[in-house]
Amino acid sequence: MVFAVLAALCEVAAIRLFGHITDDVLATRDLDAFWAPAFTWLGLAAVAGVTSFAGAYATAYGAEKFLLALRDRVFAHIQSLSPDFSENRRLGDLMARLTDDIQAIEELVGSGLVKLFTTAASVIFFAGAAFFIRWDLALVTMALIPAFLVVSKLFAARFRTAAARERFSNGAMNSVLEEGLANQALVQAYNRQGAESGRLHGEGRRWLRANLSQAWLSGLYQPVVQVIETVCLIVIIGFGAWEIVAGRLTLGGLLAFAAYLAMLYPAVQGLGEIALTVSEAAAGSDRVIEVLRARPLVTDAESAVALPGRSEGRVEFDGVGFTYPGRTRPALRDVSLTAGPGDLVVCTGPSGSGKSTLAKLLLRFYDPDRGRVLLDGRDIRGLTRDSLRDNVAILHQETLLFSGSVRDNIAYGRPGASLGEVIRAAEAAGVHDFVKLLPQGYDTPVGQRGRLLSGGQRQRIGIARAILRDAPVLVLDEPMTGLDDATVAQVMKPLRRLMAGRTTILITHDLRHVPDGARIVELEPVPREDRIRLKRVGSFGLRPRLGAPPGAAAPEAAPP
Numbered sequence: 001m002v003f004a005v006l007a008a009l010c011e012v013a014a015i016r017l018f019g020h021i022t023d024d025v026l027a028t029r030d031l032d033a034f035w036a037p038a039f040t041w042l043g044l045a046a047v048a049g050v051t052s053f054a055g056a057y058a059t060a061y062g063a064e065k066f067l068l069a070l071r072d073r074v075f076a077h078i079q080s081l082s083p084d085f086s087e088n089r090r091l092g093d094l095m096a097r098l099t100d101d102i103q104a105i106e107e108l109v110g111s112g113l114v115k116l117f118t119t120a121a122s123v124i125f126f127a128g129a130a131f132f133i134r135w136d137l138a139l140v141t142m143a144l145i146p147a148f149l150v151v152s153k154l155f156a157a158r159f160r161t162a163a164a165r166e167r168f169s170n171g172a173m174n175s176v177l178e179e180g181l182a183n184q185a186l187v188q189a190y191n192r193q194g195a196e197s198g199r200l201h202g203e204g205r206r207w208l209r210a211n212l213s214q215a216w217l218s219g220l221y222q223p224v225v226q227v228i229e230t231v232c233l234i235v236i237i238g239f240g241a242w243e244i245v246a247g248r249l250t251l252g253g254l255l256a257f258a259a260y261l262a263m264l265y266p267a268v269q270g271l272g273e274i275a276l277t278v279s280e281a282a283a284g285s286d287r288v289i290e291v292l293r294a295r296p297l298v299t300d301a302e303s304a305v306a307l308p309g310r311s312e313g314r315v316e317f318d319g320v321g322f323t324y325p326g327r328t329r330p331a332l333r334d335v336s337l338t339a340g341p342g343d344l345v346v347c348t349g350p351s352g353s354g355k356s357t358l359a360k361l362l363l364r365f366y367d368p369d370r371g372r373v374l375l376d377g378r379d380i381r382g383l384t385r386d387s388l389r390d391n392v393a394i395l396h397q398e399t400l401l402f403s404g405s406v407r408d409n410i411a412y413g414r415p416g417a418s419l420g421e422v423i424r425a426a427e428a429a430g431v432h433d434f435v436k437l438l439p440q441g442y443d444t445p446v447g448q449r450g451r452l453l454s455g456g457q458r459q460r461i462g463i464a465r466a467i468l469r470d471a472p473v474l475v476l477d478e479p480m481t482g483l484d485d486a487t488v489a490q491v492m493k494p495l496r497r498l499m500a501g502r503t504t505i506l507i508t509h510d511l512r513h514v515p516d517g518a519r520i521v522e523l524e525p526v527p528r529e530d531r532i533r534l535k536r537v538g539s540f541g542l543r544p545r546l547g548a549p550p551g552a553a554a555p556e557a558a559p560p
């Protein structure tokens with residue numbers, strides 16, 4: 001701001017010099033009087049050049065840093081929300097909020113604010129200089145300024161509506177793009193290329209219309225303002241000419257005055273344009289603020305403590321009931337089970353009976369509505385989420401991989417792990433054998449979501465990651481899904497190694513590969529009956545601790 005104000009002051013002085021040159025050199029034809037103002041002018045131009053460069057760079061620096069900090073903050077905020085937040089929204093739209101909408105805010109807060117300040121300063125300087133030459137003439141000029149402001153206010157309101165539509169369409173278009181690209185195999189397999197292209201075209205047209213109405217408004221704004229500006233200049237020059245004829249104003253005075261006005265009106269116009277930038281930024285900021293206002297469903301309690309050291313791995317669900325936010329049917333009701341080090345508890349049951357929900361509660365993505373989840377006898381709501389999750393390793397149904405190398409993906413379980421540790425985990429998980437055959441070994445990229453690898457290979461990388469994490473509690477969510485018997489056999493060996501000595505909760509509806517000695521917990525979907533029944537299955541060992549004996553009435557009210 002300081003640099004920009006200095007540059008504007010240099011321009012004011014340069015115009016004044018131009019007036020002097022006109023009156024003292026051109027009108028008098030005295031060449032000797034030319035050199036001093038000419039060199040001063042040159043000096044001013046140099047100072048103006050340096051200061052405006054410094055101002056522009058400093059503004060860009062501040063704006064970019066702001067953009068970086070805001071994006072980091074919004075992203076960190078989204079990461080602190082339950083996975084539910086992203087799952088309930090379209091990914092492309094969220095990405096548009098993190099990129100384009102934040103960029104629109106940056107344009108206002110970074111360059112926009114500086115521009116507002118420096119333009120306002122220029123208006124004051126040029127108006128002051130014009131007053132200095134002829135206050136009465138300047139007053140006439142100023143009387144026309146409100147016309148600019150009224151026009152810009154009229155346009156800004158419409159521009160804001162158009163900008164909000166454009167932001168919304170941009171998010172929708174990004175969502176279609178993201179979904180189409182992420183599901184390309186599905187699109188091609190079902191011959192839906194045309195439909196997907198049509199969807200994109202539809203969103204693209206909506207975006208185009210929103211952009212065109214913005215272009216229409218900003219295109220119209222310029223000529224309207226220019227007409228007002230021209231009327232002002234003609235009035236001033238006419239009035240000035242009359243004053244010169246009457247001998248009350250010199251030619252240099254009039255020229256300098258007109259030059260000040262030529263600088264002043266664009267500055268006033270610039271103030272109006274900032275109103276348009278504000279409208280655009282407001283549309284973007286509404287969308288970013290909506291994200292920042294979302295509160296995490298689960299936070300660390302003020303009295304939350306970190307687990308002292310490594311957990312023993314004693315897990316207990318004690319009369320747990322849970323309904324997802326916005327749902328009326330409970331996902332779980334009165335579930336009780338315990339598992340200790342070395343135990344393997346297999347949660348089974350039909351689809352939708354709440355098996356994966358148990359894992360989400362154990363990781364505290366949600367808190368139960370009833371009952372408690374305990375780790376080492378402590379309610380996990382009294383523990384910090386970091387220390388809880390440090391002690392639980394999860395292997396998801398579809399192993400989630402990032403688009404880095406094999407090594408990066410295994411080391412995700414323990415950042416900073418050495419290559420030796422990664423290789424040891426990979427050997428234990430049966431990853432090493434196929435990695436040896438990959439073109440770049442552990443540095444081979446796994447592709448977007450690991451799609452360059454087979455399902456079984458991805459699963460084994462997930463196991464290696466969990467081995468490296470070395471957490472005392474292990475949750476395996478359908479680790480065998482989609483694998484053929486031969487691959488399951490390959491995966492089972494490292495899985496057994498991984499489970500040894502840990503508390504393992506294995507979620508599966510396929511009991512064929514469950515190791516002997518496992519405790520089986522069968523969940524039944526809540527809506528069909530009033531209670532969750534846990535029952536013993538076949539010859540698989542121990543009976544779990546029951547929340548309610550089979551056949552007993554459910555302690556809670558029936559679901560709505």
Ligand SMILES: Nc1ncnc2c1ncn2[C@@H]1O[C@H](COP(=O)(O)OP(=O)(O)OP(=O)(O)O)[C@@H](O)[C@H]1O
Pocket residue numbers: 084087324325327331349350351352353354355356357358509
């Ligand atoms: N994020 C969510 N928001 C709302 N409801 C959900 C959510 N996730 C799951 N549900 C609902 O909760 C119930 C239990 O789901 P859950 O995923 O735990 O079942 P599951 O037994 O693991 O099923 P599957 O074997 O098919 O994976 C289902 O009725 C499901 O529709």
